[in-house]
Amino acid sequence: MASTYGTYGGRYVPETLIPALDELGAAWQAALGDGGFRAELDELARSYAGRPTPLTPAERFSPSKRLYLKREDLLHTGAHKLNNALGQAVLARRLGKRRIVAETGAGQHGVATATVCARFGLECVVYMGSEDMRRQKPNVERMGLLGAEVRPVEFGTRTLKEATSEAIRDWITNVETTHYLIGSCVGPAPYPAIVRELQAVIGREARSQILEAEGRLPDAVVACVGGGSNAIGMFAGFVDDAEVDLIGVEAAGAASLGTGRTGVLHGSRSSVLADEDGQIADAHSISAGLDYPGVGPEHAFLRDSGRARYVGTTDDEALAAFRRLTRTEGIIPALEPSHALARVDDLDAELIVVCLSGRGDKDLAEVLAR
Amino acid sequence: MTDPSSDDRKRLSIYLMAGPETPELAEAAVAGGADLLEIGFPFSDPLADGPVIRLAGERALARGMRTAACLACLAETRARVDVPLIPMTYASILEGYGYERFWGDAKSAGATSLIVADLPVEAEPELPRVQLVAPTTPDERIRLAAERTDGWLYLVSLTGTTGARETESSQLAGLVRRARAVTDVPLLAGFGISTPEQAAGAAALADGVVVGSRAVEIADEEGARALREYVASLRSALSTPAGASATS
Numbered sequence: 001m002a003s004t005y006g007t008y009g010g011r012y013v014p015e016t017l018i019p020a021l022d023e024l025g026a027a028w029q030a031a032l033g034d035g036g037f038r039a040e041l042d043e044l045a046r047s048y049a050g051r052p053t054p055l056t057p058a059e060r061f062s063p064s065k066r067l068y069l070k071r072e073d074l075l076h077t078g079a080h081k082l083n084n085a086l087g088q089a090v091l092a093r094r095l096g097k098r099r100i101v102a103e104t105g106a107g108q109h110g111v112a113t114a115t116v117c118a119r120f121g122l123e124c125v126v127y128m129g130s131e132d133m134r135r136q137k138p139n140v141e142r143m144g145l146l147g148a149e150v151r152p153v154e155f156g157t158r159t160l161k162e163a164t165s166e167a168i169r170d171w172i173t174n175v176e177t178t179h180y181l182i183g184s185c186v187g188p189a190p191y192p193a194i195v196r197e198l199q200a201v202i203g204r205e206a207r208s209q210i211l212e213a214e215g216r217l218p219d220a221v222v223a224c225v226g227g228g229s230n231a232i233g234m235f236a237g238f239v240d241d242a243e244v245d246l247i248g249v250e251a252a253g254a255a256s257l258g259t260g261r262t263g264v265l266h267g268s269r270s271s272v273l274a275d276e277d278g279q280i281a282d283a284h285s286i287s288a289g290l291d292y293p294g295v296g297p298e299h300a301f302l303r304d305s306g307r308a309r310y311v312g313t314t315d316d317e318a319l320a321a322f323r324r325l326t327r328t329e330g331i332i333p334a335l336e337p338s339h340a341l342a343r344v345d346d347l348d349a350e351l352i353v354v355c356l357s358g359r360g361d362k363d364l365a366e367v368l369a370r
Numbered sequence: 371m372t373d374p375s376s377d378d379r380k381r382l383s384i385y386l387m388a389g390p391e392t393p394e395l396a397e398a399a400v401a402g403g404a405d406l407l408e409i410g411f412p413f414s415d416p417l418a419d420g421p422v423i424r425l426a427g428e429r430a431l432a433r434g435m436r437t438a439a440c441l442a443c444l445a446e447t448r449a450r451v452d453v454p455l456i457p458m459t460y461a462s463i464l465e466g467y468g469y470e471r472f473w474g475d476a477k478s479a480g481a482t483s484l485i486v487a488d489l490p491v492e493a494e495p496e497l498p499r500v501q502l503v504a505p506t507t508p509d510e511r512i513r514l515a516a517e518r519t520d521g522w523l524y525l526v527s528l529t530g531t532t533g534a535r536e537t538e539s540s541q542l543a544g545l546v547r548r549a550r551a552v553t554d555v556p557l558l559a560g561f562g563i564s565t566p567e568q569a570a571g572a573a574a575l576a577d578g579v580v581v582g583s584r585a586v587e588i589a590d591e592e593g594a595r596a597l598r599e600y601v602a603s604l605r606s607a608l609s610t611p612a613g614a615s616a617t618s
Contacts, residue, residue, distance in 0.1 A: 015526065165417055173531065269465065278466025
C-alpha cells in the first residue's frame with residue numbers, strides 16, 4: 001500500500017498518532033486479504049447503500065457531446081461519501097474501536113458518518129465549523145436525529161479546515177478508544193490509500209457501465225476536486241487506460257492544485273493553498289465541499305506526472321451548470337459536481353463521463369439566494 | 371551550558387511564543403530559573419496544541435510573526451540569554467522555508483536545536499532536533515527516537531494536546547520506565563504540566579519538565595515580572611528533594 005506518492009503523502013502528525021496509524025494500516029491490509037471483509041462491504045453496498053449506482057446519459061445537457069453521469073447522487077444519504085464511511089465503520093469494528101470522530105464541511109460526510117454509526121451502534125462525534133453549521137442547518141439536524149453529537153468549532157475560519165484540525169486533536173486525546181473517520185483522500189498515510197480504495201467502486205462500476213453502453217472507453221472522465229475523494233475513486237477505474245483523459249475540476253477560489261504550492265496540512269505533504277512561509281491560506285468557494293485549502297497527495301502526484309489535468313470553475317459558472325442540469329435533465333446536482341459539469345463543453349472530447357458526486361438538496365438555500 | 375545528565379539538578383524548560391516581548395520574557399524566565407527555552411514559531415494549523423498555545427499562535431501571526439520575524443526574535447533573545455534556545459514549530463514552516471536553510475538560519479540566530487511537533491522520527495533524518503515520544507509509542511520507536519534525538523528526549527506525558535490539566539498524568543511513570551530501559555539520554559516531560567506540584571511530581575520520575583501553556587498565559591496576561599515569579603515557583607518545586615515531592 002502506498003504511503004507516499006512521489007514526494008507527496010507521508011505522516012506529518014504528532015508522535016502520539018503514529019502507532020495508531022501503524023495499527024490502522026495493518027488492520028486495513030488484513031481486511032483486504034480477508035474475503036469476509038470484501039463480502040460484507042459488497043453486501044452493505046448492495047442492500048443498504050444502493051449500489052451499483054446508474055450511469056445516466058445526459059443528452060439534453062450537452063447535445064454536442066455524448067455525456068454520461070455516474071449517479072452517486074442516488075446513493076443512500078445523497079452523496080458518494082457513504083462508500084467511504086461504510087468501509088471505515090466496518091474497519092473500526094475490526095479494530096475494536098467503538099467511538100468515531102469525523103470532520104465535516106457542508107455536512108455530507110458528517111451525515112454519512114452519523115448514518116453508519118447509527119447502523120452499527122457506534123458513538124459518533126462530528127466536528128463542524130460554526131459558520132458551516134449556520135449555513136448547513138438541515139444537515140446539522142439530520143446528524144442530531146441520527147444520534148451524533150455535533151461539536152461546533154468556534155475559532156479560525158470556523159469552516160472545514162478548523163473542523164479537521166479539531167477532529168485530529170480529539171483523536172490524539174482519545175486514540176485508544178477512537179477511530180478517526182476522515183472524509184476525503186487526505187490526511188496521514190494510510191488514509192489517502194484507504195479512502196481511494198473505498199471510493200474506487202465508483203470508477204470500477206463506471207468503467208464497466210460505459211463499456212456496456214458504448215462498447216468503448218470514454219475520451220475523458222471528469223470529477224470535482226475538493227479534498228478529491230470522488231475524483232480519486234473515479235480516476236482509479238481509468239488510470240491504467242492511457243487513452244482516457246482524467247480531468248479534475250477545482251473551485252477557482254480553492255484551487256489547491258491549480259494555484260497552490262507544496263506544503264503540509266492535516267498530516268500529509270501535498271499541494272496546498274499556503275503563503276511562502278508555509279502558513280495555510282483560506283479557501284473561498286460557494287460550495288462548502290470544495291472550500292478546503294488542501295487536496296489528497298495522490299492528486300498532486302497525478303498532476304505532476306501529467307496523468308491527470310486539473311482546471312478551475314468559478315462560483316458563477318458552477319451555478320449556471322447547476323441550473324442547466326436541473327432544467328435539461330431533471331436532476332438537481334450538488335454545487336460540488338456542478339463545477340465538473342461546467343467544464344464539459346470546453347473539453348476536446350466526445351464521449352465523456354462526469355461523476356455526479358451528490359445531490360443538490362443541501363444547496364437550495366444557497367442557490368435560491370443568488 | 372550544563373549537560374543535563376551531569377548532575378542531579380532537574381531541568382526546567384519554558385516555552386514562549388515568539389513575539390516582540392519575547393527577549394524580555396526570556397530574560398525573566400532565565401532569571402526565574404529556566405535552564406532552556408523553547409521559542410514557538412507560530413503555525414496556522416497547530417495539530418499538537420491545545421487552546422492556549424493555539425490562540426497565542428493566532429495572535430502572533432496577526433502581529434506579523436512570520437518566519438523571518440521569528441528568526442529575528444530568536445537572535446534578539448540570544449543577545450539577552452545564554453541558555454539553550456530551541457525553536458518549536460511545525461513541518462509546514464520548514465517546508466515553506468526549506469529544511470536545511472531553516473536550520474542554518476536558526477542556528478545563526480542562536481538556536482541550539484529544533485523541535486518539530488509533526489515531523490516523525492523517520493522523516494528528514496539530517497535535521498537536528500529533539501525527538502518526542504508519547505505514551506502510545508512502542509519501545510522500538512522510543513529506542514529509534516533516542517538514537518536520533520539531539521541531546522534529550524521530549525516525553526509527551528499524556529495522550530492529548532498541549533495545555534494545563536487538573537491532575538498529574540497517570541501515563542508518565544510507565545513512559546519513563548520504558549524509556550529508561552532503552553536509553554541513557556535525559557528525559558524531559560511536557561504536556562499538561564502547569565503547577566509547581568505537577569512539575570515536582572513529573573520531575574521525580576523524569577530528568578526535568580517542560581512548561582508551555584501556563585507560562586504563555588502568564589507572560590501574556592501579567593508580563594515579565596509575573597513570569598519570573600512563576601518560573602521561580604517551578605524551579606523551587608524542582609529543587610525539593612525528589613523523594614519528598616514524589617510522595618506528595
